[in-house]
Amino acid sequence: MPPYAIETEALGRIYKIRGIKKEKAIRRELVALADVNLKIEQGELFGLLGPNGAGKTTLIKILTTLLAPTSGMARVAGFDVTGSPNLIRPCINMVSGGESSGYGLLTVRENLWMFSQFYGVPSKEAYHRIDELLKRVGIFDRRHTKSSDLSTGLRQKMNIVRGFMTDPQVLFLDEPTLGLDVGASREVRGLIREWLDANKSRTLLLTTHYMVEADELCDRVAIINEGRVLACDTPSALKQRLQQDALFEIETTPLNGLSLANLETQPGVRKVSCQEVDGGATLNFILKEEAALAVVINSLTAARVNIKKLSKHEPTLEDVFVELVGHSMADMERSSMNG
Amino acid sequence: MGEQDAAGGKKNTGWRLFWQSVIARSYPRIIGQQRDLSWMLFEVIMPLGSVIAYVLVYRALKAPEEYVGFVVIGGAMTAFWMNVLWSMSTQLYWEKEQGNLALYIMAPNSMMSILLGMALGGMVATILRAVVIVLLGSLMFGVQYVVVSPFEMFAIFMISMVALYGMGMMFASAFLLFGREAWAISDMIQEPVNLITGLYFPIKSLPFWIAAAASVIPLTLGLDAMRQLAFPSGFKLGFLSTHVEMLVLAGLSVIFLVGAKLLLDYTEKLAIREGRVTEARR
Numbered sequence: 001m002p003p004y005a006i007e008t009e010a011l012g013r014i015y016k017i018r019g020i021k022k023e024k025a026i027r028r029e030l031v032a033l034a035d036v037n038l039k040i041e042q043g044e045l046f047g048l049l050g051p052n053g054a055g056k057t058t059l060i061k062i063l064t065t066l067l068a069p070t071s072g073m074a075r076v077a078g079f080d081v082t083g084s085p086n087l088i089r090p091c092i093n094m095v096s097g098g099e100s101s102g103y104g105l106l107t108v109r110e111n112l113w114m115f116s117q118f119y120g121v122p123s124k125e126a127y128h129r130i131d132e133l134l135k136r137v138g139i140f141d142r143r144h145t146k147s148s149d150l151s152t153g154l155r156q157k158m159n160i161v162r163g164f165m166t167d168p169q170v171l172f173l174d175e176p177t178l179g180l181d182v183g184a185s186r187e188v189r190g191l192i193r194e195w196l197d198a199n200k201s202r203t204l205l206l207t208t209h210y211m212v213e214a215d216e217l218c219d220r221v222a223i224i225n226e227g228r229v230l231a232c233d234t235p236s237a238l239k240q241r242l243q244q245d246a247l248f249e250i251e252t253t254p255l256n257g258l259s260l261a262n263l264e265t266q267p268g269v270r271k272v273s274c275q276e277v278d279g280g281a282t283l284n285f286i287l288k289e290e291a292a293l294a295v296v297i298n299s300l301t302a303a304r305v306n307i308k309k310l311s312k313h314e315p316t317l318e319d320v321f322v323e324l325v326g327h328s329m330a331d332m333e334r335s336s337m338n339g
Numbered sequence: 340m341g342e343q344d345a346a347g348g349k350k351n352t353g354w355r356l357f358w359q360s361v362i363a364r365s366y367p368r369i370i371g372q373q374r375d376l377s378w379m380l381f382e383v384i385m386p387l388g389s390v391i392a393y394v395l396v397y398r399a400l401k402a403p404e405e406y407v408g409f410v411v412i413g414g415a416m417t418a419f420w421m422n423v424l425w426s427m428s429t430q431l432y433w434e435k436e437q438g439n440l441a442l443y444i445m446a447p448n449s450m451m452s453i454l455l456g457m458a459l460g461g462m463v464a465t466i467l468r469a470v471v472i473v474l475l476g477s478l479m480f481g482v483q484y485v486v487v488s489p490f491e492m493f494a495i496f497m498i499s500m501v502a503l504y505g506m507g508m509m510f511a512s513a514f515l516l517f518g519r520e521a522w523a524i525s526d527m528i529q530e531p532v533n534l535i536t537g538l539y540f541p542i543k544s545l546p547f548w549i550a551a552a553a554s555v556i557p558l559t560l561g562l563d564a565m566r567q568l569a570f571p572s573g574f575k576l577g578f579l580s581t582h583v584e585m586l587v588l589a590g591l592s593v594i595f596l597v598g599a600k601l602l603l604d605y606t607e608k609l610a611i612r613e614g615r616v617t618e619a620r621r
Contacts, residue, residue: 016613064445066441068612068614086447089445090350090352092445094442096438099438100437103367103371105374105375106367110366110370114363114367115442117359117362118360118443118448120355120356120359122349146374
């Protein structure tokens with residue numbers, strides 16, 4: 001039995017971005033992953049937490065043998081991803097959020113049966129597993145529905161079943177609850193936990209940009225940004241990092257040009273992030289001590305920004321992310337969408 | 340042969356996994372596609388329209404009656420050619436766009452089993468369309484067949500299919516590699532190929548070297564041999580003897596299947612190295 005279900009050492013991936021065909025020379029390089037060192041034990045539910053473009057999907061692609069690393073080493077189920085992909089493939093499966101795999105003209109059951117055959121599951125066993133899993137995710141009554149007639153949520157549940165159906169040693173879920181409503185997300189999270197608890201030899205690596213999901217589900221979490229792992233620990237240990245700090249959320253009227261940089265230079269302020277909302281802003285402060293709150297309030301008042309609501313809260317993974325990266329995940333995703 | 344999954348369930352490996360995958364991947368084409376009845380229009384009615392047009396022209400020109408039969412068989416074989424050119428060849432490209440390709444590469448089965456499954460499924464589904472065209476065409480124009488050697492006829496048909504779909508499997512990897520450029524080339528060659536393969540006339544009518552060059556496309560010799568075996572005067576209008584044509588088709592089958600395997604391996608390596616082939620365009 002391998003010591004780790006997943007192990008990476010100094011793993012890196014650089015994409016070479018080429019210009020138009022006439023310009024054969026490589027124009028620039030994009031570092032998608034740099035020096036990633038992870039050791040994930042068998043039976044662990046491990047979360048990769050980061051904004052879009054952080055490198056989560058690139059890492060999953062390398063671990064699922066779909067992409068070669070440009071440096072370093074990665075092993076899954078004890079086998080090297082570059083040297084022995086054929087030994088890894090029978091042990092793994094992957095589901096991505098929002099994927100549209102399968103064929104619309106086939107029913108849910110037929111699509112799932114087809115994918116089970118690519119893993120060598122005998123048909124009788126495959127149908128048994130499919131029916132059980134469809135019941136578990138609550139879409140057994142839709143088993144004879146063409147997959148093109150499914151809603152996004154139901155389709156994602158079908159995809160989740162596809163991942164579990166082959167009973168892999170290591171399962172990769174890339175944003176599994178993307179596009180699901182609250183109830184469906186909860187059901188999927190329940191299934192994930194149940195599947196892992198049923199057999200301690202199973203391991204699950206989950207990527208998400210939902211902090212609450214990572215906090216609720218994962219045994220350990222790695223926070224990743226710009227291709228680098230910034231921190232890796234249990235959710236409670238990560239939050240413990242901020243236990244000495246005072247965390248405040250302040251809802252205000254529009255900021256009237258008051259810059260975050262200005263607020264961050266105030267004495268006692270460690271980090272601040274801002275989410276602009278209609279008719280105002282929500283500011284999240286990490287303060288070295290509670291006394292610094294007075295300075296913050298004075299700064300806001302001086303800038304003619306009115307405080308609508310002020311609350312103190314316990315550290316969350318979102319706060320840990322802000323502390324590590326300097327921005328909230330929502331901020332980063334907004335700025336990446338704006339180019 | 341087999342191995343166990345995390346829960347101790349048995350999984351097939353080796354050749355059993357290979358054939359299990361072939362059958363599974365042929366399923367969407369054999370069963371799934373029949374649910375979309377638009378195939379009746381695009382793959383039966385439209386080819387039949389061309390058949391009718393050619394038959395009317397030949398009859399107006401008072402061409403030998405065998406030509407009517409030649410056109411009907413040509414119409415049926417057009418269904419296979421179209422299936423190879425536009426469905427089989429583009430399939431891996433669409434699989435990539437849909438997100439299935441990454442799942443296929445990541446699965447423990449061989450990618451050749453996926454390609455073979457697509458080919459088998461396409462072939463079986465198109466046989467149904469071809470039979471409908473032959474039946475309707477023959478009934479409409481009273482075509483009489485005199486098959487001298489049904490066994491040889493069947494062997495020629497099967498070997499033509501292997502060579503034709505082998506070429507389709509090779510094209511599938513080429514389309515994936517070259518994307519829209521391959522598309523444009525296929526679009527460009529469609530009509531010239533229809534002409535030089537003799538879909539609606541005996542290939543012998545063309546100059547020898549053009550007919551010989553056209554023989555690279557398995558449709559040409561397969562069609563010519565079947566016409567020779569299906570009509571009493573077919574031998575007089577044949578390009579080469581049926582035995583020679585069968586040998587050439589067997590050679591082409593090997594070349595295309597080996598070519599498909601090599602190109603597929605190269606594509607998969609490129610996909611993993613550069614990470615762009617499994618990435619859908621966004």
